[in-house]
Amino acid sequence: MIDQTELWIVIIGLGLGSFVLRFTFIGLVGGRTIPDWMLRHLRYTAVAILPALVAPLVAWPAATDGQLDAPRLMAAAATLAVGLVTRNVFGAIFAGASVLYGSMFLLG
């Protein structure tokens, strides 16, 4: 269970921190230009962090006590494959969910 104090620290801290991230450049930097090296790193934040969050959840799902699970692995692969080919977020989610439920049903 999540501790109440910790929870509110996270909610308030994340709210304030997110605002600071959004405000910094447009509010404080104004007309000055942002160095290329910084923009170059910021460009990759999403593709750097999302996979790091997902990979352990796919490899060691909590729902199966950390055991590699065939339906979940296949669902992840299907989501990624359909997303790469169609570039369509909904199509990818639908494919992943279908494979997850389909294989859980078939494999029991």
Place this chain on the structure above:
Amino acid sequence: MYLSPVSVSGLCIKHPMPTTTPKTHTPRPAFWRGCADSAPFLLVVAPFAVLFGVLATEAGLNVLETMAFSVAVIAGAAQFTALQLMVEDAPTLIVLASALAVNLRMAMYSASLTPYLGGAPLWQRAILSYFILDQSYACSMVEYEKKPQMTLPEKLAYFAGTSTPIVPAWYIFTYAGAVLGTQIPESWALDFALPITFLALLAPMLRTPAHVIATLVSIVVSLLMAWVPYSLGLLIAGIVAMIAGAQAELYFERRGTNR
């Protein structure tokens, strides 16, 4: 949620340029155009907000706490990250650092909006900062680049328009998810809704070799670093992968093949 301007621009409704451009512009049409352009994103935003509400409730948050999260942060991916790490009992500092790392892209959005909106008074820039979202950013950048003749009031009105459908929907559908949450049976395997959603958002972003390299490095490092205490592996993998992406971009640029 993560939507790159490129993959997103196709969703923005394109409006034909008026045949006669009037000399004086009122910002009102720009506001409504912003609303119309961002409205299609409701199809992504609504389910994502419901999912957050559901997972937050399952993690033990009450409706008030769940809503406070969505109102304070309005950034799905960061909210999910914070929630996941709190469920894993990560220390508060790590939870905050990791979730803020996910939101670093907001700083990039802020930076690239500055040339267009930086001329507004400080109080207006402070207010619009709260509304910098994946969707408002993506639509606005497409519009500003397409119509350089827009005045500052028009640009501001357009930006306000792009967040008008999205933000209330984010609140309302979080609420719907929070109320629905406890009624969903375990057999639905909702534990895997988060990985599937994130993978679905990730795939369209892999546009260049540098993006692919950053992703692969991120996967490998996060799995190798899974033993590191306090869920620090996520931050380590994120930083290493970001550097890998930036370096790869430089490398491919020099070879002129980063397409």
